[in-house]
Amino acid sequence: MVNDKLIIDKKKFNSRLIVGTGKYKSMAECAKAIKLSGAEIVTVAVRRVNISDKKKPLLMDYIDPKKITYLPNTAGCFNSEEALRTLRLAREIGGWKLVKLEVLGDKKNLFPDMIETLKSTEVLTREGFRVMVYCNDDPLMAKRLENVGACAIMPLAAPIGSGLGIQNTTNIKIIRSQTKLPLIIDAGLGQASDAAIAMELGCDGVLANTAIAKAKKPFQMALAFKNGVIAGRQSYLAGRIEKSIYGSASSPKTGII
């Protein structure tokens, strides 16, 4: 297991769990949850600096970008233009080339707009970005993203923040079978077992935010997700038994008294 690393854009990570930094009660809570989760990559949003209140704590003061990989995300963007603008600004902040693209198409269910997503992936890749792409669980679109240069495929499990868990395991399996790119389940997980299921399906990692940040005990849930991801990965690598509709006794039939 020692050599079992998550590799994204040639960078190696020990943890297969990526966590979001939104929705926490405070920066301190967020930082502690990240630490407990063991995550080495965190997603961050790009927003206006609060000019009038400079005492507001800065994310970088709590989570050191030298120790934890910041993954700038375009959450909240509803077209390609907004997403491109956001990520170009993100790159300017600190030279980040590895980014997460998320172009939403519907305010209610937060499903991705795949036409805009595909277009943006192509432009960003041409500009030298390494793009991890939030997408729906459609194998055809996943293939198209790969063809235009995505560096990781990040299908949703369910709507963002819904906590429903993986809704279409079959499609995730199909996407897994067709790509060698890192496959990371993004959005919609609700509990640690959802993360374990994602890993058992052969995914390379999972991304969770709301499930941890909004759990009754975020620190405990951060730990649970960490363990869920490890358990799921080991289970996948170990290779599960064949399913059977009949029973198979665990004890030998010989020597019964």
Added chain:
Amino acid sequence: MKKIKKIKIKLNGKFSTINENLSLSIFLKELKIPLKKVAIELNQEIIDKNNLKTIKLKNNDKIEIVHFIGGG
């Protein structure tokens, strides 16, 4: 004494009145913006932070200063 002319700019969506001929570098310094932690856009164009001193602010300029915050 010569009166300093004022200009109107928009900073992060809010109007603000500043002295004419102010460089972007001094403007950001006065606001105590931690330059290493932000990106700056002037009229929708990203500004190279090495060139701040050479840029003079003009009337109706739109400045956006962004940074990273918590997000999913």
